[in-house]
Amino acid sequence: MDVALQGSLFDTSLALGSLAGIQRTPLSHGAWVDHLPGWLRGASALFADLVDGVPWHAERRQMYDRVVDVPRLLCFYGETDPLPHPILDEARTALSAHYHPELKEPFRTAGLCYYRDGRDSVAWHGDRIGRGNTEDTMVAILSVGAARALLLRPKDGGGPTVRHALGHGDLIVMGGSCQRTWDHAVPKTSKPVGPRISIQFRPRGVR
């Protein structure tokens, strides 16, 4: 029996739901985005464990005439690193199975980002794997904590910006040519917003 059917007694327990309700948004150039709000129930427990349990790195970066703080905290888990929470192993396994065989190899790495408040952000980019790599790669993102906007727009400028709200326990998967032909960003916001952690699963490493 699906735990989700057992009723309110377990509403706050940490568990993954079914992936059956994923909504796919087709984009131009053969890109697509899948969205499943509230995939992870009890996400507050995961958020709290990650805040305390992950060895977050603050990075600095040379940008023109000065060194600036990267506007988020980071931690990367390579394919041989144990993930910081068992539910993340479950998520990675479930996602690898669900997206097979379109996903040609399983999700292996996990990149974690901690957006402390509305001043934290990530600029427009596509997740490339290596230089000059033209192979399409799928990225699955689990988002916990405060809701933030994920913006997507085509790299060639030929189309409108697409906006997704990333809420507590939501799953977003970018696939097809998305990393090659589209950029995405989490912009800063002046609205008061709490902290958010994203967990990005990929088949192989990106820092």
Add this chain to the structure above:
DNA sequence: GGAATCCACGGTGG
């Protein structure tokens, strides 16, 4: 007048 968008800037890693 605040929010959203665009642009220029250049050292660096792959």
Add this chain to the structure above:
DNA sequence: TCCACCGTGGATTC
């Protein structure tokens, strides 16, 4: 070697 990448702040547009 060489070029795409990345964050900020000012200008511009609503």
